[in-house]
Amino acid sequence: MKKLPVGIQSFVEIRTENYYYVDKTPFVKKLVDEGKYFFLSRPRRFGKSLFLDTLRQAFLGKRELFQGLFLEENWDWSQKYPVVYISFGAGVHRSVDELQNTFQEIFLEHEKFYQVKLTYPSIKGRFKELIEVLVEKHNQKAVVLIDEYDKPILDNIHKPELAAEIREELKNFYSVLKDADPYLKFCFLTGVTKFSKVSIFSGLNNLEDITISPDYAAICGYTQEEFENTFA
Template sequence: MEKATIKGIPYGVARFDEVRNENFYYVDKTMYLPLLENTSKYLFLIRPRRFGKSMFVSMMQEYYDIAKADRFDTLFDGLWIKEHPTALKNAFQVIYFDFSLAGAGMERLEYTFNDYCCAELDSFIKQYKDFYDETTFSKVLAEKDAASKLRLINAEARRKKYLLYLIIDEYDNFTNVILSEGGKEVFRNLTHASGFYREYFKIFKAMFSRVFLIGVSPVTLDDLSSGYNIDWNISQDPQFNYMLGFSESDVREMFLYYKSAGKLRPDADIEAMLAEMKPWYNNYCFAEECMDDERLYNCDMVLYYLRYQVSRGCPPKEMVDKNIRTDYKKLKMLADIDKGNQRENRMSVIEEIAATGSIVINLKTSFPAEYVTDDNNFRSLLYYYGLLTMKRSLGRR
């Protein structure tokens, strides 16, 4: 293998086009696109941080975007979907939001959210300028309210029968900030009644042919459901258990690739590396039906470990990547919730986990913010944040 052709390690890279154009290693997940299409037009998926969510939705954006049809052969060459394209390939105008970029705190919350959405919608109308008349184009750019921009785009797209696809990455990040910094009452005001965040989801419900929302927390899902009630939650669907994250087969194939390319030591023992990583990065499971199957690895952790082995010929001294650690505000929020859950003569949930190594959960698919302190809801929240995983079932729920 020539040195110039060796694929880079995509540690910290979250854009599919960057991975494909700059020759990074890519674990093919394109075979899940037909499954998603056949499941529902409106999908929710919850996974822990650093599990490949942004990479996956970036791949979806490239696949479905009508403006990128001329790049399909280049971007998807050698991948499963290249030989098995669906009828919806490059059939949509795509609106893509990453709500982790929509504000950094409680100060001027509504303004920063609106400002971010306006910027993305301006980019959208410029991207698809040839599809819209000059009047619509000018009105969208002149409008200062993001909801109004959406309505203008929706009206013209409906008139011309354009298909619109909404993809939102980190859809719950915005409300996680509210919940951790402002508390449950502020959160409720923004996601109920006439709260501005909930109003956006009312527009989304009527506007898009297909919607894919992905994030970490099930809290927002429940609080927005009455304003957005056409969703299908696939978070525990067994056919999507391996859609994000790396299987052990994926990791082994990746490490063997870098060993054959001469990037790992000639005497590198891949099986020993897998055994070393397992206690730290493995053991994730997202569907009860898959508990006896191969467990999943956290993507970020695997790439972090591999980068050390390639660059230094040894594992990292700190096996946990600092970039994946739960941020302090979120950790404080969880600790405060747990403290509020304590009963007389009873350990907190976190104390129980530390003492016994496991805990019994009736896993909730969603719950309102005001009930996040309930025992099963809080335990479920730890699972969705990636701090717990499925071990075994104690019977039918």
């Protein structure tokens, strides 16, 4: 018998450690066919991180993880893309300094994974440099996936002044995405709060919010039919 994927956020773990999995890969194909910049808001523990990791493995070209799933025969596996994966889900950011440390750790992880060296001094500049260096090295446009984009703000929602400072830091960071457009293949961001309410992506005016789109209603979580078929 397969195991129940309670709290598992890794697509790789689910597919290699004998867990039940509801096939959400048709949404991967649909997103890429229909656009480039997407935003999805869902409550915590709703499967956002798992779906983001599914996107990451698809763009990295890990076909072996998709055996028997919709995407196996409906994806161009000859194309592999460098993926910038950013998550603010772990831990609590109690200051601007802690947020900046997280940025630095994210860049170090990508430097190690892709065997590149970043030299720009500013966080904003290093984010832009990372995208451009990966595009040049792999001769492919980059994919940017951002999980829990708003968590550092929500960590400090009880401290309005600090929350506002952190929001401005994030706004400056995310502003890179607009200028990086020529280097990007695809961009997907998730969070709990709607971005229009946080005013954090003012420069990224082509971000499509699929939060309440009927076409993407089942992108996370389970429908009744999926529940009955997979977990019978």
